[in-house]
Every structure is written in C-alpha cells, then in structure tokens.
Amino acid sequence: MRKTLPGFFYTDAAHFRREVAHFFFTKWVCAGRSDEISNRGDYFLRDVLGESLIVVRNQDGGVSAMFNVCRHRGTRICESPCGTFPGSIQCSYHAWTYDLRGRLIGAPHMDDVPGFDREDYPLKQVACELWDGHIFLNAGMARPEGQPLQQAGVKAGLQVGPPPLRAQLGQLVERFRPWRMEELRVGHRAVYDVHANWKLIIQNYNECLHCPVLHPLLNQMHHYLGADNAPSESTFCGGTMGFKEGVETLSIDGKRRRNYLPGLGVAERSVVSYFSIYPNLLLTLHPDYMMTVTLWPKAPDRTELLAEWHFHPDEIARPGFVMQDAIDFWDVTNREDWHISELSQAGISSRAYEPGPYSSRELLLWDFDQVVLRELGEDRSP
C-alpha cells in the first residue's frame, strides 16, 4: 500500500534545512517574470530562505542575478523590494560601486592597499536563465552549510555552473509553446503567508479528490475525477482537466470574458493545465490567462506564496478588459487550499500521526514523495 511520508519530513527543522538546501539551492527556482524588469537598471529583490538576491535588467539587455551583499564589509546593498538602479549599484556605507552585472567599478581609498584588485571583488553571481518570460535562478550553492561560498572567479574566466534550465523543464518547453507565455503581462499579484510545509502545497495542488468536499466553486467547473495526467518526471508532474458542460474557463461563473490566447488550438481551449515544476512553480494555464504561484519556504511549517495572474497585452489594452472574475475565482479557491494545508500541517505535527494510505486518485503525490526521497538519498527500500 502506498503511504504518505513520515512526519519529520514536514516538521523537523534539520530535515527542513537539508531539504530546502537541496531543492532551492541546487535546482532552478522560478523567481518571477521578465516583464517586471523591462528597462535597463530595473530590478526586484527575491528572498530565497533568507538570502536576498538582486534580479536586474543589465546593461546588455539581459537579466542578471547576484547576492545582495557588498564585498567590502558585507553590507546589504539594496533595501527596496523593487526599483531602478541609476546605471550602477552603490553601497551606501562606503560607496563601493558595481555595474549592472555586478563587477566592482569603484572602491574609495582601496587603491593604496597592497594586493587589492577590483576584479577579485564582484558581487557574487547567481545563475539566471529565462523560459518564455519566466526567470529562473540557480544559486548553485551545493556546499556544507556555514562554509564560505566557493565560486569560480570571474577574473579566472572559469564558470562552473549548474546544468541548463532545459534539463529541468524537459518536454514542458515544447508542450507549452502554444501558450506563448513570453507575451503575457502580469495583471494582479497576491501574497499569502501559509502555515504549512512547502510540500503540502504541492501535494494539495496535485489531486482533485478533495474538490467535492473542499471546493464548492471549483467543483462546478471540473469533473473531479476527470484529470488526464502526464507521466510524472523527476522534475515536474501534472496534467489537464476538462470543463463541465457550459464552462469556458475558470472564473467566478465559468464564463470567459477574454479572447482565447492567440496560439491555442481547439484541444488547448477546452482544458486547464496544472503543472508543478519542482521545487517552486505551480503553473496553471487557462484558455485565456495564466496563473503562477511560486513557493518560498520560510520554516518547516511556513511558506510564503506569491500568486500572479497574467494576461495577453492585446486583451489588457482592449476597452472593457476585466480580470476580477479570474482573480476572485482563484483567490477563493486558493484560500480553501491554503487553509486545509495548514490543517494538514497541524495534524502531521502530532505524535499520533503516522503515514496513511493513498488512494488511486493521489498517485501524483506518491510520485512527488518518491522524487523527494530519491533526491535526498532516502529511497532505501527494505
């Protein structure tokens, strides 16, 4: 019988540190969208488990990411969660100054220090790749906790980086081409502070067996047993669900108030795609809009969720454009999901908890559990 994971996977602080160090510092993590930083110098900060990272549109038009830590005395350079740098990045303590790719270009009163070379002190880099408008980061920090970060020097020209993002995305790159996600623009953003382990959010997302009991609204839209799951991979899982009679999209009443996304064929217009791209992107693609939820673990029992609704710019520009129907639908449904996940966290924390049996409608959860076990080297079978 397939059963849920032992409780310590959800509650133990040491396990949590080990798990998130693996999933959030050796895998590609979705940090947000390229259209948030359209112009040179535009940036936003992202907090990955206490690490403040700067994501910036650099001088060459690309996106760069770096640790928000001055190389002089370690000061956090940037405080505002988003904004625009004036061509360079300056620390407000002693005026060390970096270009938009992180190279040190000014360091007052350091020239008379023997052996000092600016090229040795760039802002520490974070690998950064884009997929159809999604920005992914890889902080590449697979190293013993508490040890200084070893990175190949920019000076030496070496760059030992992570495997390419495409290896993590696999067939999804091809699968989601029709949605032309890179064209979409964010319309609304909501932040949720959820008192549940990050894996419970993913597990909740991966089954609809709970829909009849938990989601009166969503259950009007889909047949809860009607999922068509793709074969699970080691880096993602998911599938599609068709609509009930008369439903055209997920909105407060099932009505569609925006044109179909331009690249979609008939088949794609009649389903919603639900994919969990490990470790932190829940990608929900509707016929007329995209919802993304990114997961930001804060503690074994706490995860910050950043939900965004993205629309086609042609629709946004159209007179009478509305999005509240889609926002409200998911805000209601998300809150139901987050709340039951919090109750799961509370129950699993009990000493009375022991792994319970999965039904045949919860196989994606089992698949995800096995990924976690394998990645952490804990898949020893008897």
Added chain:
Amino acid sequence: MRKTLPGFFYTDAAHFRREVAHFFFTKWVCAGRSDEISNRGDYFLRDVLGESLIVVRNQDGGVSAMFNVCRHRGTRICESPCGTFPGSIQCSYHAWTYDLRGRLIGAPHMDDVPGFDREDYPLKQVACELWDGHIFLNAGMARPEGQPLQQAGVKAGLQVGPPPLRAQLGQLVERFRPWRMEELRVGHRAVYDVHANWKLIIQNYNECLHCPVLHPLLNQMHHYLGADNAPSESTFCGGTMGFKEGVETLSIDGKRRRNYLPGLGVAERSVVSYFSIYPNLLLTLHPDYMMTVTLWPKAPDRTELLAEWHFHPDEIARPGFVMQDAIDFWDVTNREDWHISELSQAGISSRAYEPGPYSSRELLLWDFDQVVLRELGEDRSP
C-alpha cells in the same frame, strides 16, 4: 536542610520535554467537566502540549477521547474549540468519516486499494475516565519522542491501557464524596497565560507562608499558619484551612451568599480544602462552591491556567443567585499568585540562582519536589 530544586528543573528545554512527557502523557490529566458535554455529539478540544485531543459524548452516552488527526493524510479534523458533531466526525479534506467513538465508517475511493481495511484506521484513542464529574484523560504515550505511537489495535481486541484513575486518586475518592461534585455546574471560566513553570504554580498553591505579604484579602479569611495538611501521597498533596472569626466562605467580604453544598456536615462547612492532584488539577472546595484550576504547560517558562467556578444547580436556579463575590475574590488572589510565580521564574532563570532553604511551613513543596525527583529517577542521594 531541605532546599529547593536546581534551576534547570524550571528553565531547561530538554528537561521540560522529559518532565511533561512523563507527567502529562503517562499520568491521568484532568481535562474538564462532564457537564460541558451533556448531549450526544457534544465535544470540546483540549490541547495537551501541542496535541489536540477531542473529548466527546459518544453514541452510548459515555465520554470518549481521541487524537484530532485524520488517519488518511494526517489532517487536523476539528477546529472549533467546542461544539456538537452531527452523529459522526468528518474530515473536511477528503471526507473520511468516523463514528463518535472514532471508528472509521467512510473513506471515499479507498475500496479499490488492495489490502485496505477500515478497521485498521480508527482515530487514535485516548483513555478516558470520570470521577464525580471530572473528566480525566491518559494519552498513554510513554514512548521515545518522535517515534510513531504504538497502540493496541481496536481490531485485535487488545487494549493495554494505563492503570485505573482510582489508583491515582487514592483516598481522595472517599474524602470528597460529601461534596457530591458530580452535581455541580460550571458558572464561570477564566484563562490565564502565566510566564512561569507549571511546578511553580503547584508550589505556590501548597503554602500560605506568603499570605501575609502577598494576599491582603485572603489573609483576612484564614489564619496563615492554620493549615491542617493531610499526609502527602505520591500522586497528590493538600490540606484544609479554617476560617477566621466571622468568615463563612471565600468571597470578597467573607460572607456566604449561597446555601451550603447539600452533602456537607458541620466539619466540612467550616474549612476550605486545597488539594493538588498531580500533575494538573488544583481542587479548591469551599462550603458553598468549588473552584478548579487546571494547568497546561506550554514551555519551561509558560503555563496556561484554566480556572473554573462551579456551583450547585439548585443555587443557580434560585432567584437572586450571585457568584461574582466568589469570582472576584479568587481572580484578585489568583493574579497575585500568578504574578509572584512569574517573578520566581525570572529569578530562578538567573545564573546567580542556587537552591535555597525551605522553612518548616513549606513541607508540602518539599514533598512535591521529591515526587518529581522520584518519578524522573533523579532522587539519587549521596
């Protein structure tokens, strides 16, 4: 010379976990009163050191208790602190349903899981016994921390339980018969969040040497050196105190505004009984009412106290019934006690603290200390 316990008994987190695991998970703990759940399906939740327990009037008219953890995916089932179940207990995630004794009676989409048998997945049971209207629970969890709870299966018909409640109560059962406590009904409830170790609350309760300095009001009612203590037992200690001239009960002015409890003789009408029933019930019996305080440790330096005032239903029904005089008396006195206990906690936490000498008026405290040492196997004398 008899001295107080070493500081770590009051401040150390590991010691606290060990101590409360012993006293609150192998002993009978007073959870409340039977009249709180009079009708079938009535329930209240009790939080024992983070464990949420359901205490419910079951289908047979008795009281059952069980862990608030669904056996499917570990969800906490019940959120409201009290209420009434509609004949069964249903988890709101995937609709697993239990009867009022905790047996699994419904589990959607589990029938096709090979090897699954509903009888294997009852809510985990907590032993439950009553004494004159007091509900006692025994979670019977004497096991290594972090290990899954091993319980005799309901299916196998085995039930290895704790020793009977009477063994813990001893002669108190006979001693308190005249008060007919089972007839009393709760009139008022107050919750206090006290920043002191649970044992300091018990120690404070067990001596009146502090009354002249700390309790101007209480000191008008009793002769502070006038306690008549019963011989201490390993499961409780206590005694009686007579009234000063002109005092009839403990109320804001010493006047009695309710009839004597019906079963009391002349001797019982002239004293207040103060008994600490380890680990968590302070039972104070007056000629005309009962006060209970139950202790709920939250941390080495934090205890939640639930105080209740109980009266005879004949009095409650009488026109002109009042209870504020008794509530106010004890609210004032309790707050004085909780505050000085907090100052004790603060001082004992200092590195300057070392065990200090008990006077001959503090012998019950020494008795309790010895119980703690013996129970934890730390009574090694030189």
Added chain:
Amino acid sequence: MRKTLPGFFYTDAAHFRREVAHFFFTKWVCAGRSDEISNRGDYFLRDVLGESLIVVRNQDGGVSAMFNVCRHRGTRICESPCGTFPGSIQCSYHAWTYDLRGRLIGAPHMDDVPGFDREDYPLKQVACELWDGHIFLNAGMARPEGQPLQQAGVKAGLQVGPPPLRAQLGQLVERFRPWRMEELRVGHRAVYDVHANWKLIIQNYNECLHCPVLHPLLNQMHHYLGADNAPSESTFCGGTMGFKEGVETLSIDGKRRRNYLPGLGVAERSVVSYFSIYPNLLLTLHPDYMMTVTLWPKAPDRTELLAEWHFHPDEIARPGFVMQDAIDFWDVTNREDWHISELSQAGISSRAYEPGPYSSRELLLWDFDQVVLRELGEDRSP
C-alpha cells in the same frame, strides 16, 4: 591584506554566548552614572544579558551592586527599573529582607530550621567601581555555563575579585582628567533597539570613512580623513577629530550654545574625542558636553543601545540653557549609524558573505577584531 572577521562571529548563537560571557562577565562593564543614584537607597536595575542586577547607593554612601535574586526561593525581588529602597530590600513573596549592601537581616520562620544561618544567604554580590562618575560592574562569573555561581563567602571574609578597573582603563584615566566627568549631570536619555551585533556598533564608531556617504550633517563638521588616533590598546581604542572652519562643537549647526567645560585647555576645546572602551562604552567628549552610549547585547543580531547626553551643572542652572541642538545632532547621526549597522548584519548573515578587505582608513576596526580573536583564543595564525 587585512580582512573582516568570518561571518559566524556575527551570527552564530553559540559563538555569541561564548563571546558575551567573556566580554560582559569577566570584564568591567559600564552600567551608568553615579548621579542617577545620589541618595541612600536610590537604585536602578541593569539587565546584562538577561541577568537583572541591582545598583544601589548603600548605607555607607558608596555604590553596591548585587544580583536581583532572593536567596530563599529564587524570586526576582525588584521590578521597577529605578526607584528608592526604604532602608532595606524586601522580597514580596515571603518577606526575606536584606540591607542595602545585600546582607540578609530578616527571614521569617527560618529560625527553627536546623543549621540555618542568615550570614550564609546574602544577595549575591557584583563587583562595583567608579571612574569619574561612571559606574562599572564586574559580575565575575568566569565559570562553566549552567553551573552555580561560586563566590567567596562574605562570612569567611574572603573576597577573590576581578582585577581593578584601572587596569582596564589604563592611560584614559589620566587623559580624560581635564573633562572632570564626575561633575557632569545627565540631561537626556534615549534607548535604541538595534538589529545588529554589538561588535558592528563598535566598528561603525571607529571609522569616519563612511561619513561622506552616510552622514551629510556630521560631514559638515569634521574632515572625514582627519582623525588623530591614539595607539590602540587591548582594552580600548579611539582618537580625536578636529573641526572644520567655523565649527565649535557637534550641534545641529556647529554652533556652541554652552560654555566650554571648565577644565579644558585650548587643545581640548578644538576637538572631539571618540573612544571605545571595551566591551560596552562609547565615550564621546565634546568641548561643552559628553555623550555616552552603552551597549547591551540581546542576541547575535540584536543590541540595545542606551545613549545619554551629559552637561555641566553650572550650564544646566544657567537661564536659557539649551541642549536640544546637541541631542538632535546625535539622534540624526546615531540613527544613520544604527541603520547601516543593521544592513551590515543582514548582509553578513548571507551565505555569500566572506571576509572583505579593510582600507587603511579602517585600522582601528582591525585592531578591535584582533582583541576579540586574542581574548577568545582564536588568534592562531597559519
């Protein structure tokens, strides 16, 4: 190349406990000023890393200090942060009473306890010395954490104390004689709760390289490269800075609104002295007033700062006396410093942090770092 300390010196909880146990419990710590407790029985409390200490003007006119822990059952005796004792110090639990030097003079119902002798139970003493009005304490607790404090018994007449305060102050005693600090009186007090390690506060105080970027106001008063540093010692470091043209003191506009302090010569009238007396006094002496900041570490990343402005009583008594110009100047400047120290703390906490290079303008910081390493026995060079 001289570099900053490794990150764990600023973030690790165990290192913090070790470091502050060394610096705050074996060194002399500045607790405040003698003029705060002018009269017999006047006292204030000082919290040193959770230890509540009583500092009191005793019956002989001197200053005594002792732990705020009753020797009976360990109760914290005194709650108000300052006040006046009525000739003796009484615990409000069981009325144990001590004289103003901490000797037990009353203990109700203890006389019939065999072997009990009041002389064995004084309040535990803290060494106390004065320097020109500054009160220094030495809790003398160099002992394994969690062990009871061993002190030479008052009864036995033995007193194994710390080295004299003068050994810690060295040449500063002579250097600062002209300021006659013992004559000054506190005019204003401000408390700042800063989310930074205590050493970052000292480091920030010890260089002015940051002044042009961080302090628009202060930078109008001093030439930021104009420090004249004294040779660093193992117990303090510091130096002087002269004024820019037209500046007479540090006030909101550089104007001096009070007479020069009476003992100062021409040289002392034209500079500000900045000295860090380890571990917790930042002493800033101006031509016309004194500012003190004492540091009270609360956690690796949190320090409470108590800033005080002290003036000559002749000035305070003069009609039209003002001090707001000096208070405002330093409140603005202090807040700038505390905020950048918080950003340093945030950055150093990153796993991307590694020691960075000091410029030649930051040599006092390097000196202080070496003191920390030497005192903790971590100055092993390869």
